[in-house]
Every structure is written in C-alpha cells, then in structure tokens.
Amino acid sequence: MNPRLHHKCLLTIICEGEIERPLLAALQRIGVRGHTITEARGQGEHGDRDALWPSSANIRIEVLCDSNVADAALSALESEYFANYGLIAFVSDVGVLRTQKF
Amino acid sequence: MNPRLHHKCLLTIICEGEIERPLLAALQRIGVRGHTITEARGQGEHGDRDALWPSSANIRIEVLCDSNVADAALSALESEYFANYGLIAFVSDVGVLRTQKF
Amino acid sequence: MNPRLHHKCLLTIICEGEIERPLLAALQRIGVRGHTITEARGQGEHGDRDALWPSSANIRIEVLCDSNVADAALSALESEYFANYGLIAFVSDVGVLRTQKF
C-alpha cells in the first residue's frame, strides 16, 4: 500500500432495516463520526430477506473508524443485537489519506 | 486486528442482474450459507450498464465464507460465467466474531 | 489467500451524487477501466445526507485497479475534491483471478 496512506478499520454491518434508528444511535454513543448506508436484501440464518416490503428489507451500514472504535462497536453489537436480530458484522483494513477525519 | 476476530473471506461478485437466480443457485450448491445483494450500475468491458431498464442493471453480491468456499465459488464463476457474462469477482480478508456462522 | 489470486487495489469513493459525472470523467482520464456505483445515504462532516431528494443523495463508487492507478485517483481527489465536497475515499487489498482485466 501507498506509504501516504493511514491504516483504518472499515466496519460493515448488514442488518434488518427496521433497527436502523436504534443501531445508529448506539454507534453514535460509541463515538462513530460518520456512516454510509445502502439498501440491501439477502439470505442467512433468519431466512429470505427479499426486501419486498419494509419488514423483509436489509440495510448495509459502513463505518470507517479507528480499530478501537470498531472493537467497541462490535462488542455493543454482540451484547445487544446478535441474539435477537438478523445481522452480520465484519471488519477489514483499509487505507485513507485524511487520518484525522475518521 | 482485534485478536477476538476470526479470519474469513469476503467474496464480492458484480454481475448482470439477469443472472441472479442461476448464480445464487450455483453458490448454494457450493455450500454458501448466506449472501447480501445491493442493486448496482457500472461500466466495464461489456460497456455501459446504466440500470435504466432491467437488461442493463447490475447487482452486487457479497458472500462471507471460508476461504475454501470462496475458492470453489471463484472456480465455478471462472468455468461457467467469466466467458459469457459481464461479471467481476474479488475476495478480501475480513474479521468476524462468530466464526461458526459463516 | 489462494495462490491463484492476483493482488489488486479496491478504491471506494463515497460522495455527493451531484458530482458523479465530473468525477467519473476524472477517473477515466486517470486510466480507470471500469467502475461500479450503488446509491447511498449517510452522515459525516457535511451533515445528514438522507437521500430524500437529489441534492442530499450520495453515491458509492468502487474501482478495482492497480495500486498506481488508485494512487493517482487518490491524488486527483485530494487536489480537486476533498476541499469542497462531501466525500470519503479508502483503498483495500483484494485478490482477483483475471489480473489483466483491471
């Protein structure tokens, strides 16, 4: 990777669209400063989420942040959301130019 | 990366929307247990895919899985889809908490 | 990662939808050969981008390319777009089968 790039964490959460509000509020409490959402559909343990109507639609949330924020977010997801909601979360390493922005 | 995280593969496929069904069926035969789809448009060797109508729309499929499943999926794409369809596929390393889920 | 895979860069840009055209033109001048776009919304320094109407919608652009192309694209973004537009960009390492395609 380009040496000008700073390492950051990209946390991706794919979950039921109906929990968007509380989930974003939880992320904000943890210290996340930005996020991006795309509409999604899919399949998993909780069956077919075909996005035919609001109750079967998913969203895909991306958060670019420091690794400690990503860890805190994962822990919050684990304790509050994993058990009851259709939701997956994964993190990957990415490089950015403006480290102070995220 | 956080030591609690388990390594997994994220396979991303961007392809013509019209082949969604057979492609998902092929992935399922390979052993994929979940997927996420977002609607997409784009450009590549096969020209402009502007999503103005169904025949020019793309989809973006993500599959979180073990690396051997990702390899099998890539091989299937290579032998059955690369030649005839507008399609790209790439894999990256990601970390997850629940390794048994994927 | 599978030894058959070739290393490439995945550059992701999330920005105001209204600059799609000039941004894609700039990427093309740099030598990018393909891209994928999904519609997005989000939040960041420039406030709430809720996609309720065209002026508050984001797009998410992905470009799979060689690392030098990604660097050139990042530099172009830095000099021409960072200051005036709501926009984030990050790169990650991915593996592909067809190295000559990107």
Next chain:
Amino acid sequence: MPFEPVILFFLLGLFAGIIRSDLKIPAVLYDSLSIFLLLAIGIKGGIELARHSLAALAGPALAILAAAALIPLIAFVVLYRLGRLARADAASLAAHYGSVSVVTFAVAASFLSRNEIAYDGYMVVFLVLLEFPALLLGVVLARGGGSQTRWGPMLREVLGGKSIVLLIGGLLIGWLAGADGIKPLDRLFLDLFKGVLAFFLLEMGLVVASRLGDLRKAGAFLIGFGMAMPLAAATIGLLVGQFLDFSVGSSVLLATLFASASYIAAPAAMRIAIPEANPALSIGAALGVTFPFNLLLGIPLYHDMAERLNGVFQ
C-alpha cells in the same frame, strides 16, 4: 353474495409468488402505494367527520376502545397459556391482533360499496384510534409488569409511525378542507383509490407468498389461531356494533377492524420494543393466515353475521 374483484389481484400476486415468477413489485412502489392509501383513507374520513359532531363520537369511541382492549388480552392468554408460546412471542402476537390492518378495512369498505350497503364515513376515526393502544399493551404484556421498558422511544416510534401520521394527517386535511376544498384532488385520491387498492393487493399477494415459509415455523397451533382469533374478535366487534346501534355496514367495518391484524405499524414497533419476539411467528400468522382469511372468507362472513344479528335484535 357477489365476489369482490380486487381480491382477484391478491390471488394473482399470491399465485405469481408461489410459482416463483420473476414478477417483483419494487419495494418503492409498495411504499408509495401504501402512503397513497393511508392518506386517501384519512382524507375520506376527515371529510365525513366534518359532517358530524366530534362530541357525539366520544362515547362510541370509548366503548370501542374498551372492548378492543379485550382482543390482545384474549390473544395473549390463548397463546401463552394454551399455545405455550414464549412470553415475548405471545405478547408481540397479541399486539399485532389488537391493532388493525388498513388494507383489510379498505377491502371491507369496498365490499360494502359494491353490495350497496351503507356505512358511516367516520369509521375511519376508529381505525386510527385502534391502531396503537394494542401496541403499548403488547409491550406491557411482554415485560410482565417489569419496569424495563423505555416508553419514550417506544411512544415516539409508535406515534411517529407513518401509518398514524398519514391517517391523522389525512383526517385533518379532509376535515379542514372539506369536500369542496378537496374536490380538485378527487381525481387522484377518490377516483383512483380502488385501482390503487387492487395494485397494492397484487403486491400483498406476492408478500404473503414469500411469507408462507414462515407458516412452517409457526406450526399448526398458530395457523388455527390465525383463523379462530379473527372470528372471535369479529364477534366482539359485531356485539359492540349492536350495542352502539350501528348500521349493518358500520358493524361489518367494526368487526373487520377487530378481526384484522396489523402488518404495517405492529411489525416495525414490535421489532424495536420486544426484540426477543420472533417476527416469523407474528408475521406468519398475521400476514400468512389472517390477512387472506379475512379477505377471502372473513369479510363476507362478518356481513352475514351482522345481517343475522340485526334480525335477532330487531
């Protein structure tokens, strides 16, 4: 009893879904049509409301609210005790059945018009009133009197829900503007209503087909519940209608409201308020069983029952 053609659209959607046709109605169209239907129903109700004294409706409203509170309570006891469902699931289902389905109401109104049976336009007010109390009751039932519930966000979620906002907003617009003020909008909100309802039912057919898989998870008990509960609730509704001296048409609408289960407001609110409840059960029962049951069998049956009851008491 002549059959109601809009139901054919529901059956077409159901069929297309079951044969796994590639017919997919975009989610955005679902949203758009449901916004239209909620607004239009509200506006129609508001125009009618302007012709009545609000005070005169207060008495019936209270009686209806009190009787309606029975439904989630009965549902909860049946599901929790008899059906041995988890407390959260029983409570969430109770909330769904205590609340109402706007589309089922619209189909019942359309059934009455088609059979030239008069009903009071202000029934929409009861539709609005019945939408949310059961949701709060469901949360109380789930918590078992525990005090953990964060009522603030819950109330905001429910009262700011799009169905409440559009129905009440429509009521107010119709009430303030009156029939004359709305006239230039009639071409959209009145004339197209039935066609849009047909289109929406096509979509509902597809949605129901995609939820049939949930029925397996729900099991036989819940499928039975999904048919018995509307019958019991409709009976309560008819008796209340009789008690309030409602016309046959208005009684059928009230019975339909009682018999119907919510699948717009309730699923969204329950997902947040009772996270432990499995939505496959409530949606499987409410949408997979009760919605088609009411459309295909329930409404004509409630009409039949209303006619008989009317005969008995006259």
Next chain:
Amino acid sequence: MPFEPVILFFLLGLFAGIIRSDLKIPAVLYDSLSIFLLLAIGIKGGIELARHSLAALAGPALAILAAAALIPLIAFVVLYRLGRLARADAASLAAHYGSVSVVTFAVAASFLSRNEIAYDGYMVVFLVLLEFPALLLGVVLARGGGSQTRWGPMLREVLGGKSIVLLIGGLLIGWLAGADGIKPLDRLFLDLFKGVLAFFLLEMGLVVASRLGDLRKAGAFLIGFGMAMPLAAATIGLLVGQFLDFSVGSSVLLATLFASASYIAAPAAMRIAIPEANPALSIGAALGVTFPFNLLLGIPLYHDMAERLNGVFQ
C-alpha cells in the same frame, strides 16, 4: 394519416438521451409502469374475451401460431447463412423477433383508436400466445438439435416471466370480473392507460438512446435486418389476417405483433438460455432499430398496406 402524439414522448426521451441530459427515469418507475401496462392490456383483453366464445378463437389461434413460427425460422436462416452470425447470436435474435413487443402493440392500438379504425379486443389473446413459443424455438435453433438444454428451468423462466404472468393474470381478471366488475377500476386501468403509455415511451426513448452505441457493434447488416425483418413479418401477418377475414384494424394489430421484436421477455430468457449469445446484438437490433422503426414508420405503413390488401381482395 394523422400522427400519434404519444410518439412525441418517445422522441423527447430519445433526444434527452442523445444530448446526454441528466433526465433519468428511475428503473423502479420503468418496472412500475410496465407492470401497469401489462396488467391493463390483459384486463382489457379479458373483458373483450368474455364476450366471445373461446372455441371460436381456437382456429384462428392455431393458424396464427403456425404462421408466426415462420418468423424466427426466416430470421435465423437470414442471420446465420446470409449474415454469417454465430449460431447462438442468430438463434437469440430469431427468438427476439419471433416474440412480440407489448408496447409496440399498445401504440398500434392507440394509433387505430385515434384514427377511428375498429379492431377486435380479443387480439390480446394472440399477443399472449405469441410471446413465448419463439423463445423455445430460439433455444432449439441455438442448440442445433443437441440435447444439452435444461428445459425445466428454461420453461419455468419463460412461463413465470412477469410479462406472461401479468398478461394472463390480467386476461383472467378481466374475464372473471367482466366489464361491470372492473368498472370501479376503470379510473386507473382504462382512463390512465394512454397517459402511462406516453410516460413509458419517454422512458423507452431514453433506453433506446443508451443502446444506440450497441448499433455500432451490430453493424450495417443487422441494422438493415432490423428494418427488413419487420416488413417481411408484417406482410405475413397481413396475409394471415386476410386469410382469417380479419377487419383492417385487427389485421394491422396482427401485422404489428408479427413485426415487433420482444425486449421484455426475450432478453431475460435468452441471457439464461443462450449464454453465448451477445445481448448487444439482439438488443441493439430489436430496441435500437426495430422498435423505433415500427413506432415511427411501421405502424402507419402496415395500416396502409392493410387498406390496399383489403381493396385487392374485395
């Protein structure tokens, strides 16, 4: 011959696309409008069908199906032998031209109404019947008699395709409910039909503009084919119409069906069934050449031809 105003919307879309305007009609609106058009055409046809004996249509249907089978065969031979296209491409193009374009049919019907030329409402039945046999024929031609085709998924894809489901579903709804049952839906499905068609043509103009680039790939031979083939097919259609004693209006509709190339059902089915075929060729020809050709020149021409032919045989 007075010109048909809905065509102006097509030209506006085409122009906006060519100057690369930022006018973009959302894909979801495309889907929604096409669902509307397919359903509405089906319903109208079904209402008409209820007035005729199905048995009386069986004979003409067979004759039409037999004659229509010529079109993909001719197309295939011309493209494969004369045009030296790859077998898969020739077969896929043959399937597109053998199937039909619902929107072209609607514009022809609208052209006839505008010029007060009567036609039989049950022509929609032939539209439905002609939609899919050519797709199967295309697959056979591609395989060259080889036995590799997985017919099961292919048939499911074709028969579960949204155009078939909506057209047949609409036919059944119109047939079962009859003109009276549909009346409350007329405000949507009949009154708005022409306006929605205009809107859809605006969108089609944008789509066609975006496909003009494909024409370069297609080359001069295919561009010529895209105009000669509809002329030939329309001639066959007119002769069949004459043979079946169709009115001028019905003959024009049959000719238009024969002349039109599918761009809803065919592209989707061919992409799965004949993966080796290059969709830029078939879509470039069917949508980039034949669709505008039929709209702007073909339909009035077929009408002219039908009038003359009628004169000759009388």
Next chain:
Amino acid sequence: MPFEPVILFFLLGLFAGIIRSDLKIPAVLYDSLSIFLLLAIGIKGGIELARHSLAALAGPALAILAAAALIPLIAFVVLYRLGRLARADAASLAAHYGSVSVVTFAVAASFLSRNEIAYDGYMVVFLVLLEFPALLLGVVLARGGGSQTRWGPMLREVLGGKSIVLLIGGLLIGWLAGADGIKPLDRLFLDLFKGVLAFFLLEMGLVVASRLGDLRKAGAFLIGFGMAMPLAAATIGLLVGQFLDFSVGSSVLLATLFASASYIAAPAAMRIAIPEANPALSIGAALGVTFPFNLLLGIPLYHDMAERLNGVFQ
C-alpha cells in the same frame, strides 16, 4: 382570501419531518413526481402557446428577461457587500434566487384557479426562459470576470438539465399536438395534476424539515434575506406586469416567478460550477425560508399587491 388546500400537504410533511416520523417518501417517488409535474406544466403551456403568436411574446419576453437580470445582481450585492458572505456563496445564492421554482409557480397557478382569477397559459414560457440565465450570471459573478470558467460543460449541464428538457419538451409536445391531440392524455396530465402537486408538496415538507438544520448554519442575516428578497423581487415582477399590461392573474404569476428561488436546476448546476460555494447556505435559504414563505404568505400577498397596484394605475 380562501386558503389553498394543497398547502396542508406541505404542512403535514413539514410536521412529520420535524417530529422525526418514520414517514419517508422514497427518492424515486420524488423523481417520478417531479418529472410528471415538469412535463405536465410544459404540456399545458404548449397547448396555450399554440393559441398565440410567438412573435407577440418576444417583446414581453425580452422585457421580462432584462428585469429578471436585476434579481441576481441585487441579491449578489446585498449578500456580498451587506452580508459579507464569501464571493462564491453570494454568487451561488444569487443564481438560486435569479432562477425560478416550478412548484411555487404551480401552487400560485392553483391559488389563482381556486380564486377564479384568470391568467395567461403562456406564462409557462417565461418560467422556462427564466430558469437558466441566472445560473450563468451566478457563475460570472463567482469568477469576478476571471476567465477560468469551463463554459462548455457548464452550459451542457444547465441546458441538458432535466427541468429544462422536460419543460421545453412538454411545451413542444403541447404545441405540436394541440389540445385535441393531448385529449387522450388529459386523464393523466391534467386531471391528476393537482393531486400529484399535493403529494409532491407532502414530500417537499419532509425535505424542508430535513434542511431546517442548515438554517442554523445560514444565520439570521440569511433568514432575513430569504424573506426580504422575494418581496423585493415580487415587487419588480408586479411593476413589470403592470408595464406590460398583464392581467392581475398573470402579474401574480410573474411576481411569483421573480420571488421564487430554484431548488431543482440551481443546486445541481452550482455544485459543479461553483464548487467553493457551501450548498447548506443556498439550500437553507432557498428551501428552508423562501419556499415556505412564498407558499404560506408570499402568494396571497403578491395577489393583494397586484390588486392594489391595478387599482392605482387604473
């Protein structure tokens, strides 16, 4: 002065947005409805235009264009000198206020019809003419006479913008097809116009609510500007109307055009042409202040002023 019911839809949307209801109108519906409104307004204007000589409109058009050029100039001086805004911001705001809001125009026309005040249908031509010159002027003001502007892409962006394309396209369609040719489309484009406008205003209410946060960034000066500027511009419009001997209705429409600020064409064009300008300021003022101001207070006020002015000069 009877109030205009479509405004209630705007207030409902505003309220829903402010209480953070989950009512969200899909962006696609926003796009679809705005395409509809632009086309319909164009078509109506085109039909009227066909009844007048284009030559007779040239004189008024020139006078209106000249007077309208004052608006961005005044706005720029006020914002740059008095408000001490950055040059880019002042220029971008000047462009927004110099251009026009199609929806505000439609509400004014609807206000006039409701109050049975006649106006000339060809006013739409001025709507079209006023849409883009101010955008070019804004760029010149931003550059301060510098020569850096890439006019080519800028002009293409502006002239290929969807509002221009649809308005001019609609004008041409209406003009070419005439009232008779459009008649089959009236069910969609005329009858539904008011209802669609109401629906769109509901959506605009939600959008405005989401932009209220920008007002804080804009500050008190800009909020004041957002109300004083339309008053000044409307006054110019009324004087021009008087000078051109316009009827009261036409004068009100011209005043509304002058008073309104663009939020379709301008934001998109300015984002590209003047990147340094902060869109929160221009959108906060144009959409957060001026749009509701014109809807709720401005239009009836301009009518009042027009009546008085008419009295004075008679």
